[in-house]
Amino acid sequence: VSLNWASLDRNSPDWATLDRAAPHRPSRESAVRIAWVYPDLLSTYGDRGNLLVLAHRAALRGLPVEAVEVRSDQPVPVDADIYLLGGGEDGPQALAARRLAADGGLASAVNRGAAVFAVCAGYQVLGRSFFAKGQKCGGLGLLDLESDRGPSRAVGELAGEIDERLGLPTLTGFENHGGRTHLGRDVRPLATVSAGVGNDGLCEGAWRGSVLGTYSHGPALSRNPALADLLLCWATGRPALDPIDDAWPERLRTERLRALHLV
């Protein structure tokens, strides 16, 4: 099954471009290639937003973007620069983990140094194991972590100070999950929790190399534009990107953190 890559630019009518793109192979060598992995299984509220924000912020810097939605009956491309995984219910999550393991494309891409940004169920899938429908399921082992069930569902605003090695401002998001995640030695927490639960009430998310996972919806990259830019830097190899007008994302961040009395 061939993949439909679509070019996104500032004038593209949002994801309609993705859905209705005429089939073509990735063409522009210089383009940032973004693969949204298994939106048919791993996509809950607003997960598409992470792709849209990345494409928008790249386009504002004049960086061409090519994006593809990879359905679970299609092979995961090995030549994308950024891979996105979203949230999902237990059944689809377990199915996604099995198919990704059998496909092997995502693991190859990670070995090659591609960037991965995974949210919620997608984040758990990157770990060694997780629980779905009361059963322990094998994950992809791309991050050294294990997830199980917590005593209660974590629903609400989530915030935390991001690992100083990443040099990013406070993380803000909305979490909605029943899992608790325990980090191994080979990963670092993405953030120290200042509000909400995250992994375990103390730390939130995890990262290693250019693979990053979080429980933050919102979508996360709409509330954390610096995190979006970090992924674009990893993808392009640039140390920094031109500044753009972030007045509205900044107002949104201030409002959300103020609601938690964090600023």
Next chain:
Amino acid sequence: MRTALAVSVTRSVAALSRVAGRGDGSVIGGRVGMMIDPALLTHLSGGRRIALISGTNGKTTTTRLTAAALGVLGPVATNSFGANMPAGHTTALARAGDTPYGVLEVDEHYLRRVLDETGAEVVALLNLSRDQLDRAKEVAMMAQLWRDAVQERDVSIVANADDPMVTFAAAGHPGVTWVAAGQRWYDDSWVCPGCGGAIKRAEAGETQITGGGGAPDADWRCTGCDLCRPSPQWRITGEAVVDPAGVRHEIQLELPGRVNRANAATALAVAAHFGVRPAAAVPRLAEVASVAGRYARVQLDGRAVRLLLAKNPAGWLEAFDMADHEPTLLAVNARGPDGLDTSWLFDVDFSPLRGRRVLISGDRAHDLAVRLSVNGVPFEHVPDLDAAVAAVPPGRLEVIANYTAFQDIRTELNRVT
């Protein structure tokens, strides 16, 4: 005796609550009545012929249209305030006194229970899509709950053939009347709720697909099992509803958009079950001008303001279709009834608004601002409706708001109905 007391108390408490300015009293009245007589809803339903209307979107409007159509036959009890759980149904029936008919809007989650308690003759299933994820069940799970509620039950079903989730719930039941009620939002029905297979849809310009229902409209079928679009008995063409006999009924609705013509078709199909001829009911549908503030038109400082409610992604797409090409205020909150997570904003493509003057307000205007920036839709942020009215020239102003933002605006307008 117990029921009579419960009915009397239900009415009194509802009236007291209303006088005290605490809403319209539908919920508290019914709750107190059900404490006195736990089977009150069943007792109040006895002797009445009842239709239920459920779905993610359009249920309040379709309930109103159906009640208007059934009005041809006599007085109709209905929960026209949108209180759509058993307490609201109880109050509606208690208030109505002896009426031969009842039309009740039912929250999707309560369908089985209300079918059980009311013994309804007809149930209309409109559509299912994502709505407030941090509270509600997954869409496919809801389709299964509906299926469990209606299959094996002696009830007539009026169902939307264009929604695979609804079709899954009703398919195979011997008493289904199919309506081509349309579906603008596909993103919750790409996967068959029965077998998990992919749903294939007719491409633009293609009217039917091999193995589909073969109906001359947008066709669909599951690629993994035999679920497919049933051939509809009721259809919509342009401004007309076509009944099962093939007769066209031109409908002149006050309510905007294709979705309301579809709601009208559903109302006519439900009414037909009770023996109402479409030709007799059509004039009554035209009399419905607004529904609990939805679609209401208000004059403010020389601006003709129209209110549209959009509670979820599918509802927003319908609202863009209903709204005219005029200055438009979008208002978004994220309080309890709205769902606390605003991520859904990125599931809505706001690009149909490009070229219109767009203003934004509400508790979560900043989330909306970021969304519109990414979507390439220019906007202006205003504090409230008054500021929006002041910002636009005399003429029209369309307002699209989610649930509590809509209620805030109604309050600004003295609870316009």
